[in-house]
Amino acid sequence: MRPVLLTLSLLLSGCMTTEVTSTTPIESRPRERSDARVELGIGYLKQGNMIKARENFEIALLHDPNYSRAQLSLAHYFEQVGETQSAQSLYSTALKQHPYNGDVLNNYGTFLCKQKHYDQADDLFNQAIKQPSYYLISVSFENAALCSLKSGNKQRAREYFQRALAHQPDRPISLLNLAKLEIENEEYTDARLRLLRFHQRYGVKKSSLNLLIELEQKAGNKALEDGYRRQLEWLD
Structure with missing residues (x-):
């Protein structure tokens, strides 16, 4: 990514x-x-x-x-x-x-x-x-x-991304990378929720739409896949 x-x-x-003043140590x-x-x-x-x-x-x-x-x-x-x-x-x-x-x-x-x-x-x-x-x-x-x-x-990466988000929940790079790993593991619900969080925080981006297209294509949701493709075209 x-x-x-x-x-x-x-x-x-x-x-x-x-500010250096007369009382600031010379060191x-x-x-x-x-x-x-x-x-x-x-x-x-x-x-x-x-x-x-x-x-x-x-x-x-x-x-x-x-x-x-x-x-x-x-x-x-x-x-x-x-x-x-x-x-x-x-x-x-x-x-x-x-x-x-x-x-x-x-x-x-x-x-x-x-x-x-x-x-x-x-x-x-x-x-x-x-x-x-x-x-x-x-x-x-x-x-x-x-x-x-x-x-x-990838397994160790996944654990580290999760820990990064535990300390700072809205880190965009971690959100997108973890969503991608979840899609690869067919954890579609978790990935959708993570990408929704990304959109709420940062708006719709090409990177997040591409992940949603990949997600819905793998999940077999043709209508949602096509909808995200149209959104991607509007961003171009």
Whole structure:
């Protein structure tokens, strides 16, 4: 359905900057300068300006060399431009320095999954989920599910999608993927209800209509299948 997603949003979370005042400890300032450069780098990355993105991520790391957010940002940049060995090195360093950081564990897991190191990735996702200070549990469960799909383990993917939705019921990727797995298992009622929930939350989409067409075709409901096909034509 969809590839494993690197949660770049993680790089934006959990790192609130504060106003520097005369009472702010001098030690906090490198972290703030690093955060500012990370924000600039992410902005340039979204614009496709890779040179400026790298420049700012590297400056962020110079300001605070052991800062996990700066390490993850530059590692993600290297991943984006195909510098796999450089990305691997940075992710590995980040993990050694921050073995209990959920963001590090999750993002390194997504990288390893893309490199087809599925078991290692699964282990890192589960380590991230277990961290008491890590709150994006649904993200890691979803990434673990997508990685399991990529490895061909549909049963494990199904369990992870269910757990992702238990923590965050309206995750669209998990809703659609779990519905697809339910259709494959001929669990048509569960799949219909799941896709109805998707429509109530996100509206009618091509991806959900295609699943409903597949569902009703397999269930032998010709009239419903044709109705969804007409809806799909209206969306085109």
